[in-house]
Amino acid sequence: MAAETLPSQFDVVILGTGLTESVIAAACSRVGQNVLHLDRRNYYAGNWASFTFNALLSWIEEYKNQQEVQITESEQVWRSLIDEGEDVVPLSSVDSSISNLEVFCYASEEEEKEEETKAPLTSCQPVNAETVSEETTGDSTEAQDTVTGDDTTASDAKTQNEEHKVSEPKEEQHTSDISEPSQSQEEKDSQPISSPEDPPVDVEKKITYQKLVKEGRRFNIDLVSKLMYSRGALVDLLIKSNVSRYAEFKNIGRILTCRNGKVEQVPCSRADVFASKQLTVVEKRMLMKFLTFCLDFEQHPEEYQDYTEKPFREFLKNKKLTENLQDFVLHSIAMVTQQTLTEEGLKATQHFLRCLGRYGNTPFLFPLYGLGEIPQCFCRMCAVFGGIYCLRHSVQCLVVDKASNKVKAVIDTRGQKISCSHFVVEDSYIRDEQRQSTAYRQISRAVLITDRSVLPSESDQQISLVTIPPLEPSAPAVRMVELCSSSMTCMPGTYLVHLTCSSSGTAQEDLAPVVSELFHVSTIPGEEPSEGAEERSKPAVLWVMYFNMRDTSALDSSSYSLPSNVHVCTGPDGSLGSDCSIKLAESVFHHILPDEEFCPPAPNPEDIIYDGDGPQAEGPGFEESANTEADKSQAEEEGAAHEKSPSTESSDPAEMDSVTQQAPSDTTPSSEE
């Protein structure tokens, strides 16, 4: 029952499914607004997305194609829809927020012989192993295994991934293989690691590129690398709104830093300080004393008054912390720069400390299956309360009422005119003509797949945050997150490593020195790392991707020349937390609905009253001006389907998931024809 057309009227149309947009969508939908949520991509979460390895390869491919072909658009289609007194603001159809993408593979590309004879996927495997550019072939093969059989590779891989996630929240991964007909028993046997909890039994076995592709589904590779402060705005919102029930989380186990080329643990909690072997007892006391002071530094202004105009670094020196401790506090606890002023440094330290102990020994959480889960959780929430979702479906232009200079409608990529009272859009959809300034910052990113942890310890299933002070005074500080396989973001036996810093050059220029400092990067792909004791002490890089992402977080409404009821959401920022995006979402929501509560707790499923017909039927859901009868019944059908979802959702989250997944697949295909 693919939808022919969408309802022609909504309260809020939201374009882009990144975190900020998704939170706004959920918040609006929760208080009864009709929400249409669109994304031009075939996956959720925009630049916040997580990809399986294969889907990432397709994403890379798409990026490369986009660089070559500049799409020319025909404007004439929608001209006829514009009435008198209306103006048009076109939107950009090209996403230019990603740049300087480079991919290098160091894993051996030779075939795995014993598997070739057994595994049914052999036909496509040699192709996979050849080059990056041919990866999509392998990907589509996988897509054929999926139930829906759609032609879009990435979205299917994603969907499938979603499904097995929901059915086996944190079970051993090999059980998920059962649901995939193509994965035979032989493969399971040849796979030495059966569960994320088990340490790799067969350490000698090399991980080949082919293996990465074959196990690609076990990866969930984030474009943005962030952690959740356990008392940050995002966690508070997840709890307040009950959206947290859609996701699972893992504690970050330890915080590491790199000093003089050596990776070591940062003692940041009371237990860490107590157990630390690298600190002298006096250092332990000094550090604890300083941290205790930071917890309520506002109460002791006399301690830092003289330093308010001076850098935090100098204040630390004055506090007689040893060099050691100064580094720990500055880079790993406050996570600020040499230039940061004292008060800001103290605030950052305080925030860090207040987050300690809520869920564990470090202040951070990470969502299982990757950060991309979080925007999707909010989308799910939006859908539960009646929001309508369309992927691969964008807006060509805004229709502005000349008199009031307000957007009154949008024209979507299918040429339908949809009226709305508010339009929320992600920054990358905005054309340069609508910008007052185009001076953005950039974030440099690197994603690595490695064969072991930068600091092996008792447990090989820990997520580590590694703060790397600038290698040279001019270079930026680099933040690294090392994810283990039990975080459900990489295959067992590997680690997924994210590096992030604010750009001074291309991502590769910024981050390659750090990569070679901490990892073994072989010169020839697949070359056996030399067994020299020193070299082998570093984990080997199997695969690496560098790219820059535009950081528009510094922009505000004055940076755009747009009608007042258009709300622009900036993309992900470079900081470790997501507070900036959540605060923006809240402020946009209050702009749209000044009198409504932002994301009140979703009601307990048992307390919801169902009366045969959905709420759409009983109330005047739309101002019935432009609506045809057909549209209306369509709307009711859609709405009813969503309204029923809370009842099914309560008992089984899998049901829930299928409802959200349904919305886009119902509407998208027809839009392309």
Add this chain to the structure above:
Amino acid sequence: QHGRVKIKSTAQQEEEKRKEREKKLKAYVSARDGILKKRSAGEHDEEALQLTQQLLSSNPDFATLWNYRREVLLHLETLREKDEVQKLYESELHFIEACLKVNPKSYGCWHHRSWVNTRLPQPDWTRELGLCDRCLSLDERNFHCWDYRRVVVKESGVSVEQELQFTDHLIGSNFSNYSSWHYRSTLLPQLHPQPVPDSAPNAKYELAHNAFFTDPNDQSAWFYYRWLLGRAEREEMISCVYVSREGERVSVAFSKPVHVKGLMLVLDGQPQQVQWRSAHPRFRHSPVWVSFTSASPSSFTSSKCKRLCHVLGSAESWCRDSATDQELFRSELSVEKSSVLQAELQSCNQLLELEPQNKWCLLTIILLMRALDPLGHEKETLAHFQTLKEVDPMRSSYYSDLCSKFLIENTILKMEYAEVRVFSLSDKNLTILCHLDQLLFVTHINLSSNQLLRLPPQFAMLQCLEVLEADDNAIESLEGLYHLPKLEEVSLRNNRILFSKKSKCFIRNPFSGVRASA
């Protein structure tokens, strides 16, 4: 309001909940009555187990039901084969585990579990230890579980080393856990019955150092540390024998309060039949005991902890252990060699530099100084006491008493060096008197200008006292002046003596000396 999800009102919800609660209560009460009826009818069957199981799994604190279950189980045990008994009790253990999830601190559950293990033909102690591990990782201060763990460890013979490692692990995750520290202090003596002389002397202190440098206000580590430094106890022995030929008395002082039974007095090789009485009739246990004898001895031996005392013609004589032999006042803190103590004192001083206001650190330093060289450190000790009283005013009286004790000890040591029988400690803010057993042979005491509130009953141990000066105190009670055989002169000017009938033997004159008549 369109598009909003409709939610039941709070009143509706309340009503539903209330009804549910009522229903539950009714079911509970009827089940309880049924069980009690069954019990009084003496029915010990499977059904009884089932019924009690239902109630206990929602309320595991119902002790009567656990008792009933035990009766039933004991009865069923007689009817079954050994294999079946094992199964019966194993299922009981599973049931208890479920109950512990409802209330992990239920007395009834833990007690029943111990009991079941005594009835099990083949108890599985490994599993029980695992249960303890799990419970303690959830709540490291569940004392029910600690108790049970000790039972399990004892029964299953888990090695002390293993348990020590377990405490290491718990302390590592949260060192503010006195249960674990205390457990260590019970394990270490088992591992090393005698303090090990030289096995990496600092290793065992390291854990405590880490704890109190990380958080010097956490008292658990400090207590453990003090225990580590001084786990010695004084041996019971005779420390002093005093013989007065003219008073026809023998006084014996012991190293700690005792009740003498069978203390034998041998005069010139002849065992004597003598009555011993404690220094003051109020004490059943006393460090000082006095006997009267009419013989004129030249040498005494008293048995039990044998002590020989020669009286060579003089009117009186004594022999005693020298207080300067260090042991006397050090016993509280230190079996360690002074090199170790010196190192520990350095560590603590290091901490004090960082935390000049920390009371635990100050107090520990005082104790260490006393163990090392009480006279040499006297000045610093007094200064530290002053700081202690300022930073911890709630306990200033405690610190004053402790300081008085140390001052008295020091004066005794000084007296010893000077070899005199005069004890003078005026104008030192003394608040209490102690170690009076050490002053058995002292003739002159000057306690003027202090803050003493009373002359305690122990004062009666000063068997040789002739002159007492205690002007300018706040003395109210003179109980201790009881039966001091040699007392000649007492000066108690400017005190707050409350006269009772007992003390009428004294003639009071607030402005002049008081002369006591024997």
